[in-house]
Amino acid sequence: MKVVILAGGLGTRLQPYTKSVPKSMLPLGGKPILEHEIEWVKKNGIKEIVLCVSYLRNKIEDYFGDGKKFGVKIEYAISNKPLATAGQLKTAEKFIEETFVCLYGDSIYNFNLRNMIKEHRKSKSNITMSLYDYKFNLKYGVINTKNNGQVTSWNEKPEFSAKINIGCYVMEPEVLQLIPKNKSYGMDSVIQKTLLKKKRVWSVISKKGFIDIGDKETYEKANEEYKKIGMNR
Numbered sequence: 532m533k534v535v536i537l538a539g540g541l542g543t544r545l546q547p548y549t550k551s552v553p554k555s556m557l558p559l560g561g562k563p564i565l566e567h568e569i570e571w572v573k574k575n576g577i578k579e580i581v582l583c584v585s586y587l588r589n590k591i592e593d594y595f596g597d598g599k600k601f602g603v604k605i606e607y608a609i610s611n612k613p614l615a616t617a618g619q620l621k622t623a624e625k626f627i628e629e630t631f632v633c634l635y636g637d638s639i640y641n642f643n644l645r646n647m648i649k650e651h652r653k654s655k656s657n658i659t660m661s662l663y664d665y666k667f668n669l670k671y672g673v674i675n676t677k678n679n680g681q682v683t684s685w686n687e688k689p690e691f692s693a694k695i696n697i698g699c700y701v702m703e704p705e706v707l708q709l710i711p712k713n714k715s716y717g718m719d720s721v722i723q724k725t726l727l728k729k730k731r732v733w734s735v736i737s738k739k740g741f742i743d744i745g746d747k748e749t750y751e752k753a754n755e756e757y758k759k760i761g762m763n764r
Contacts, residue, residue, distance in 0.1 A: 532579070532648070533627065534572045537619045538565055538636030539585030539610055544746045553587045555636035556594065557750060560757025564744055565591065567639055569601055572632075575644035578603045581626045582636075583619040585610045610713075616698075618716040624707045635698035637744045639753070642737040644699070651701040656733035657725055658706055661699040663737050666692045694734070697741045 542554030549557070555565040569580060580603050584591050588609060598605030608623040620633055630651070632644065642661065651659035673686040700718075709724045710716055725732055744750050 534632040615715040616718040621710040639742040654733040656731040659701040659733040662694045
């Protein structure tokens with residue numbers, strides 16, 4: 532089995548850090564985000580990796596090479612322009628012949644990928660998504676009323692929960708046929724197309740969550756945490 536990691540994004544929300552470094556190569560405690568991902572993939576028994584690269588791709592290729600020094604085999608799918616998540620994935624089509632895993636290259640995961648793959652095969656799905664039960668408090672009081680305007684209750688800063696996508700998928704190769712070539716295309720569109728075609732989309736809940744390095748504040752906080760972990764070893 533292969534893992535495809537999408538590492539071609541511009542990282543505009545992480546500037547100025549990403550002016551000279553692709554976001555997947557930003558360091559967390561001395562190691563690039565992408566190296567943490569590769570270590571996690573290897574820990575889960577997968578050693579064949581396809582990196583989808585574009586922006587400042589030489590930084591990634593020079594660091595990882597063929598993957599030998601990291602104990603894995605790395606191949607590169609290259610695009611010359613940003614193509615969004617699914618558009619990037621399409622560039623890896625020639626490397627895919629069987630069930631594969633797809634990861635976003637700007638997140639840190641810590642759940643059991645082996646179990647997710649087993650669940651995918653058991654459910655006989657075209658796509659299995661990793662989800663997280665995200666809880667948050669609304670910062671306002673919620674006022675319930677009748678149609679005539681009469682107030683019936685006040686719920687101050689209530690807690691809500693929602694299952695959110697954390698950017699790790701197990702997929703069948705036929706899914707790639709749903710993605711147009713050389714076009715910016717989101718993974719949400721792929722999921723919607725799959726559902727419209729009455730194909731099965733499954734999900735697993737990750738209780739350990741994930742770290743999405745999507746903006747400067749999140750990155751700086753995560754980097755400090757990883758530095759502390761390194762100092763305590």
